[in-house]
Amino acid sequence: MAKILIVDDSNMLRDMVKYALNEGGYPDVTEAVDGVDGLAKARATVFDLIVSDINMPNMNGFEMIVELRKLPAYAKTPILTLTTEKNDDMKAKGKAVGATGWIVKPFVPEQLLKAVGIVLSR
Amino acid sequence: MAGFDINKYRQMFLEEAEEIFETIDTILLEAEETNSMDNETINSLFRSVHTLKGNSASVELALFAALAHEIEFFMDRLRTGELSFEESMAGLLIESIDTLKEILELELSDELEQGYYNSTKCALLEKLDAFSEESHEVQILIEHQVEEQKDDFGLLLPMDEEGAFGPISGTVEVDAFGLFDDEETLPASEVSDDGFGFFDEETPEAVAAEDDGFGFFDDEIPISSPKIEDDDHFGFFDDIPTSVEKHIDEIKIVHDDTVVEEAKSSKKFKPESASNSIRVDLSKIDGLMNNIGELVIAHSMLTQYTSTMEDQKIKSDLSERLDLIDRHIRELQESVMSVRMVPMETVFSKFPKVIRDTAKSLNKKIDFRHTGESVEIDKAMIEGLTDPLMHIVRNAMDHGIETPEVRRKAGKHESGTLMMSAEQANGQMIIKIQDDGGGINLTRVTAKALENGVIDDHQASQMTKEEKAMLIFAPGLSTAEAVTAISGRGVGMDVVMSNIKKLGGTVKVDTEEGYGSTFTIALPLTLAILDGLTIRIGAEQFILPLSVIIESLNPEAQMIKQIGDNTSEVLMLRNEFIPVVRLHTIFNVKPDHEKLTDGLLIVVRSATQKIALFVDEFMNQQQFVIKPLDRNFRNAHGIGGATVRGDGTIGLIIDTMNIMNKY
Numbered sequence: 001m002a003k004i005l006i007v008d009d010s011n012m013l014r015d016m017v018k019y020a021l022n023e024g025g026y027p028d029v030t031e032a033v034d035g036v037d038g039l040a041k042a043r044a045t046v047f048d049l050i051v052s053d054i055n056m057p058n059m060n061g062f063e064m065i066v067e068l069r070k071l072p073a074y075a076k077t078p079i080l081t082l083t084t085e086k087n088d089d090m091k092a093k094g095k096a097v098g099a100t101g102w103i104v105k106p107f108v109p110e111q112l113l114k115a116v117g118i119v120l121s122r
Numbered sequence: 123m124a125g126f127d128i129n130k131y132r133q134m135f136l137e138e139a140e141e142i143f144e145t146i147d148t149i150l151l152e153a154e155e156t157n158s159m160d161n162e163t164i165n166s167l168f169r170s171v172h173t174l175k176g177n178s179a180s181v182e183l184a185l186f187a188a189l190a191h192e193i194e195f196f197m198d199r200l201r202t203g204e205l206s207f208e209e210s211m212a213g214l215l216i217e218s219i220d221t222l223k224e225i226l227e228l229e230l231s232d233e234l235e236q237g238y239y240n241s242t243k244c245a246l247l248e249k250l251d252a253f254s255e256e257s258h259e260v261q262i263l264i265e266h267q268v269e270e271q272k273d274d275f276g277l278l279l280p281m282d283e284e285g286a287f288g289p290i291s292g293t294v295e296v297d298a299f300g301l302f303d304d305e306e307t308l309p310a311s312e313v314s315d316d317g318f319g320f321f322d323e324e325t326p327e328a329v330a331a332e333d334d335g336f337g338f339f340d341d342e343i344p345i346s347s348p349k350i351e352d353d354d355h356f357g358f359f360d361d362i363p364t365s366v367e368k369h370i371d372e373i374k375i376v377h378d379d380t381v382v383e384e385a386k387s388s389k390k391f392k393p394e395s396a397s398n399s400i401r402v403d404l405s406k407i408d409g410l411m412n413n414i415g416e417l418v419i420a421h422s423m424l425t426q427y428t429s430t431m432e433d434q435k436i437k438s439d440l441s442e443r444l445d446l447i448d449r450h451i452r453e454l455q456e457s458v459m460s461v462r463m464v465p466m467e468t469v470f471s472k473f474p475k476v477i478r479d480t481a482k483s484l485n486k487k488i489d490f491r492h493t494g495e496s497v498e499i500d501k502a503m504i505e506g507l508t509d510p511l512m513h514i515v516r517n518a519m520d521h522g523i524e525t526p527e528v529r530r531k532a533g534k535h536e537s538g539t540l541m542m543s544a545e546q547a548n549g550q551m552i553i554k555i556q557d558d559g560g561g562i563n564l565t566r567v568t569a570k571a572l573e574n575g576v577i578d579d580h581q582a583s584q585m586t587k588e589e590k591a592m593l594i595f596a597p598g599l600s601t602a603e604a605v606t607a608i609s610g611r612g613v614g615m616d617v618v619m620s621n622i623k624k625l626g627g628t629v630k631v632d633t634e635e636g637y638g639s640t641f642t643i644a645l646p647l648t649l650a651i652l653d654g655l656t657i658r659i660g661a662e663q664f665i666l667p668l669s670v671i672i673e674s675l676n677p678e679a680q681m682i683k684q685i686g687d688n689t690s691e692v693l694m695l696r697n698e699f700i701p702v703v704r705l706h707t708i709f710n711v712k713p714d715h716e717k718l719t720d721g722l723l724i725v726v727r728s729a730t731q732k733i734a735l736f737v738d739e740f741m742n743q744q745q746f747v748i749k750p751l752d753r754n755f756r757n758a759h760g761i762g763g764a765t766v767r768g769d770g771t772i773g774l775i776i777d778t779m780n781i782m783n784k785y
Binding site: 009010011012013015016019020055057084105106107108109 | 125
């Protein structure tokens with residue numbers, strides 16, 4: 001069963017992503033409230049997928065991904081970013097820091113599950 | 123699969139939005155006061171508005187999100203240095219956020235009309251745009267420097283770190299690492315309205331490859347920039363080309379800077395790192411508290427049972443162990459209580475904004491200060507406390523603190539001072555609101571109270587200064603010559619009193635004409651536990667909160683007077699007439715004593731009123747865990763709550779306010 005980590009400073013969005021994942025057959029979901037928390041939790045448990053917001057206090061999503069990719073356990077783990085924007089800058093940065101893909105907010109559960117399904121099956 | 127429960131998420135959004143608004147208000151008020159805004163502050167503001175925008179779109183508040191986008195856009199220009207901070211900007215931003223709050227409320231209640239929204243948005247945009255003209259010179263300068271980077275509309279659209287410009291950003295280039303998609307450079311007109319990206323609104327040209335609403339960095343087309351050899355389409359860290367690694371370093375540096383700046387900047391408006399904390403619904407803690415209450419009850423049942431045991435050896439062994447359990451239960455109770463406690467800062471932070479707005483509308487200058495931010499208060503009390511505090515503060519600003527002219531004439535400093543403090547003393551929370559305004563005109567208050575029949579001439583002549591000041595809490599009393607929009611028409615101070623009473627607290631006012639007033643609110647530290655006195659009437663026992671009791675006595679015959687057609691009794695106590703209430707008639711129980719002189723009278727008070735309750739006997743005094751009454755019993759006259767006693771029986775808690783209201 002895939003272990004998934006959600007990183008978002010918004011309680012509401014974490015809950016939405018978790019709900020969508022649970023409904024879609026991924027019950028093993030852990031939540032983190034910002035990049036610092038996400039990094040700590042990712043160090044403590046090895047996750048199969050990370051879904052992270054970008055815009056967060058303390059440590060943003062991109063910064064967290066940079067740190068995660070330094071860890072051998074996360075060198076190839078799929079990391080999806082949740083983003084309000086889908087412009088080139090976001091894409092370029094996402095790619096640069098080593099994120100796997102992005103999901104635009106607001107999202108519908110089916111889209112999230114489709115993206116998750118693809119990255120987990122690769 | 124089922125979609126989202128939008129109402130649930132709207133509620134969550136609302137809770138988060140309130141917190142974010144509070145953060146923003148704090149930042150902006152400080153900016154207005156200091157007339158400056160540093161980069162960290164601007165970033166923090168930007169991040170807050172960005173979150174509001176993104177999250178509101180997730181709960182289908184499209185109009186709110188669109189307006190938030192405009193404000194975000196403005197803040198982004200500040201952030202990138204395209205606009206520089208000006209004196210009036212903080213004020214305008216405060217106004218913008220107020221508009222945002224208003225739109226949120228309307229959209230949530232489904233009362234937002236498109237016409238009103240459009241005009242509001244236009245009016246706001248006009249004001250925000252005014253800054254662009256003022257800073258025209260700066261803009262021209264930049265335009266010269268980067269002329270080739272202008273988009274089709276001649277607007278500068280610098281990229282932001284997180285791509286906040288959304289669809290429009292494809293048109294510009296201030297990008298440090300040059301991943302720049304020529305293919306997506308389309309006229310901003312086609313997409314620039316669309317700041318918050320609903321999937322169905324996407325222009326096909328821009329997002330041909332993204333109809334799914336998600337994408338993978340390794341299958342992206344836009345890697346057409348010559349600056350990076352991007353043959354690998356995988357985007358893993360190990361494979362990233364050097365130019366991108368450089369960028370990663372930059373990101374890291376930016377982060378380090380942020381950390382340093384965070385350490386430097388005041389932590390006041392910074393949400394604390396939440397990584398060591400969790401959010402728990404208050405009802406869960408209440409549930410826990412309730413369980414402890416049950417434990418306390420079970421424990422006292424056991425203690426009571428033990429006392430009936432005959433074998434002395436077993437009895438004493440058992441008592442010893444029960445004492446140990448008792449200690450653990452108390453510790454557990456304290457731990458759970460401490461979870462419910464939040465710092466007073468949560469309450470104080472609501473005021474600067476209100477004070478600023480009110481002072482502005484009254485043309486007064488008010489300096490707001492507060493102490494005791496770290497003093498802790500039961501979270502459950504905050505809701506009940508905020509309204510009365512707000513009312514006292516508004517009242518102090520409206521009727522207490524004078525206009526700058528009046529103050530100057532009186533030899534005072536132009537700006538009035540409003541001081542709010544919190545401290546814990548004698549197991550109580552003491553909150554003081556102090557102003558250095560004109561004080562309460564006691565002659566006028568007394569005259570008004572006489573006119574309204576709140577007191578009679580005799581009472582007026584007997585009243586001390588303090589008692590006269592307390593008259594402002596009587597219903598329907600407003601001495602303000604002109605009723606104002608700020609503090610209304612005397613509806614309120616009596617509500618302040620009853621709200622504080624509901625929290626089990628008291629209010630006191632000290633005033634000195636010409637020098638100002640001080641309101642002192644004393645509250646129990648928690649709502650969950652009550653110090654009470656058990657009283658007995660016939661076969662029934664009730665619990666009376668200690669906080670309302672002034673004194674008790676066994677009256678002598680000459681102290682009791684009959685008034686009316688001998689239908690009412692009053693107690694004459696030190697020249698004061700106090701109505702006597704026979705509790706046995708209210709609760710319909712058969713008392714031991716019918717004659718007042720055979721029983722006991724307990725004098726209890728509210729702000730303006732005292733009554734003497736007639737009971738048969740006092741029992742013991744102890745702490746009780748308050749349990750709310752079931753809905754069906756909420757109308758029970760004179761009963762405010764219930765508790766479970768040591769022997770497992772239910773104890774009813776007397777609501778003296780409720781009894782007084784009938785007299």
